[in-house]
Amino acid sequence: MSMDFSEFQRRLGADPSDPALAKERTSGPEFEEAAVAAQDFEQVLIKALCIPAPNDLLDNLKSIPTRLPGTGQKKPWALALAASLLMTAGAVGLLWNTEPAWDSVDEYVADHYRHDGYMLVEMVGSHSGDEARALLARFDVGLADEFADVVSVVKSCPTPDGKGVHMVLNTAEGPITVIYMPKTTVNDREMLEFDELQAMLVQLDSGSAAIIGNTVEQVAGLYPMVDRAIRPYTERS
Amino acid sequence: MSKEAARHSRFNELAEAYGTDLYRYAMWICGNDALAKDLVQETFLRAWKALDSLNDIGAAKSWLITILRREYARTFERKVPKFTDVDTVVVPEETELEPDDRTELRQLRQGILGLPEKYREPLLMQVVLGYSCKEIAAALNISDSAVMTQLFRAREQLKAQLQKDGVTGNVHGLF
Numbered sequence: 001m002s003m004d005f006s007e008f009q010r011r012l013g014a015d016p017s018d019p020a021l022a023k024e025r026t027s028g029p030e031f032e033e034a035a036v037a038a039q040d041f042e043q044v045l046i047k048a049l050c051i052p053a054p055n056d057l058l059d060n061l062k063s064i065p066t067r068l069p070g071t072g073q074k075k076p077w078a079l080a081l082a083a084s085l086l087m088t089a090g091a092v093g094l095l096w097n098t099e100p101a102w103d104s105v106d107e108y109v110a111d112h113y114r115h116d117g118y119m120l121v122e123m124v125g126s127h128s129g130d131e132a133r134a135l136l137a138r139f140d141v142g143l144a145d146e147f148a149d150v151v152s153v154v155k156s157c158p159t160p161d162g163k164g165v166h167m168v169l170n171t172a173e174g175p176i177t178v179i180y181m182p183k184t185t186v187n188d189r190e191m192l193e194f195d196e197l198q199a200m201l202v203q204l205d206s207g208s209a210a211i212i213g214n215t216v217e218q219v220a221g222l223y224p225m226v227d228r229a230i231r232p233y234t235e236r237s
Numbered sequence: 238m239s240k241e242a243a244r245h246s247r248f249n250e251l252a253e254a255y256g257t258d259l260y261r262y263a264m265w266i267c268g269n270d271a272l273a274k275d276l277v278q279e280t281f282l283r284a285w286k287a288l289d290s291l292n293d294i295g296a297a298k299s300w301l302i303t304i305l306r307r308e309y310a311r312t313f314e315r316k317v318p319k320f321t322d323v324d325t326v327v328v329p330e331e332t333e334l335e336p337d338d339r340t341e342l343r344q345l346r347q348g349i350l351g352l353p354e355k356y357r358e359p360l361l362m363q364v365v366l367g368y369s370c371k372e373i374a375a376a377l378n379i380s381d382s383a384v385m386t387q388l389f390r391a392r393e394q395l396k397a398q399l400q401k402d403g404v405t406g407n408v409h410g411l412f
Contacts, residue, residue, distance in 0.1 A: 010389055013388065013389035014389045015385070045364060051264060053257040054260070058252055058253060060278065061281045064278070065245055114275060118271045118275060195271060
């Protein structure tokens with residue numbers, strides 16, 4: 001038994017490619033007209049929905065296994081070091097480092113920011129200067145008031161060389177991220193770009209930092225303040 | 238081929254086969270390019286870790302979508318993502334289009350982003366992922382007839398939105 005026109009329209013709207021509708025098209029001119037209109041709309045809908053993926057998407061996905069700890073190619077010395085760390089852990093407690101390894105600071109900055117950088121920028125709100133000072137104090141560095149006054153989000157984070165501090169500053173130009181890396185050496189004022197973001201590396205007197213924002217002007221504008229505000233305690237006392 | 242190499246190869250095949258569709262799906266459910274990329278990264282990261290539990294390669298797509306939807310739900314618990322203008326992601330491919338067609342696509346995309354989630358998600362599963370009504374029903378844990386109703390209403394809302402915006406473009410005879 002053939003379906004009535006309203007049922008035909010309903011099923012057409014639910015699934016225009018339903019093969020069961022093909023023979024119903026011949027039931028009358030209004031059926032055929034509705035089917036053609038639905039096909040036209042579907043073409044536009046497909047075009048609207050099938051947005052292009054970022055060019056680097058597949059490469060980034062395929063590189064996931066090599067960016068994880070315990071995967072990818074391991075160097076013999078790294079295996080030996082890992083083994084010795086495990087043995088030490090048995091004697092003195094849990095020391096195993098679960099942080100992923102990065103081949104370069106550039107890779108670290110992009111990878112770490114993608115991990116939770118976007119989310120932390122969204123959390124900008126309350127003032128966290130004291131918390132930032134407390135975390136930085138673990139690395140024997142202090143923070144000038146001009147920096148502490150605009151810190152909004154703070155958390156401990158991994159860096160290529162151990163723990164560091166991830167901060168989001170609430171500036172007049174919008175939220176800007178600063179990652180402090182206490183043991184990492186960088187090329188001062190080297191610019192990086194990833195995910196349409198700009199980053200500047202800053203070599204400090206003690207450790208280094210990455211400033212990450214939306215524009216070159218934003219990160220370059222913050223450089224002088226970062227450079228003078230994060231100082232070893234000995235210099236500030 | 239070693240076991241590890243085979244595992245890498247299998248993972249790469251999944252990325253090739255489903256990476257783009259998952260990004261599109263993620264982009265449309267969250268409306269935010271950065272978050273969509275993050276969701277897809279996280280999905281494949283979890284997929285890599287649990288790859289050995291995937292016994293049926295034919296079930297890979299729905300397995301990945303399940304991971305992505307769970308991850309999105311977790312993200313949504315932490316914060317409400319801001320919807321961005323989808324044009325920022327799609328402009329490059331459309332320079333060859335006529336202005337009317339571009340307007341039509343832009344308004345249709347805004348309409349898609351404006352659809353209630355219960356209409357948008359089945360539509361994405363059908364059009365972007367190629368799911369059948371039965372597969373959508375299984376993924377969303379609702380009845381087949383509810384899926385059909387939601388798909389029908391989604392299209393009707395989009396057509397009504399285009400009509401309201403005065404777009405006729407190439408979609409002749411729609412209204």
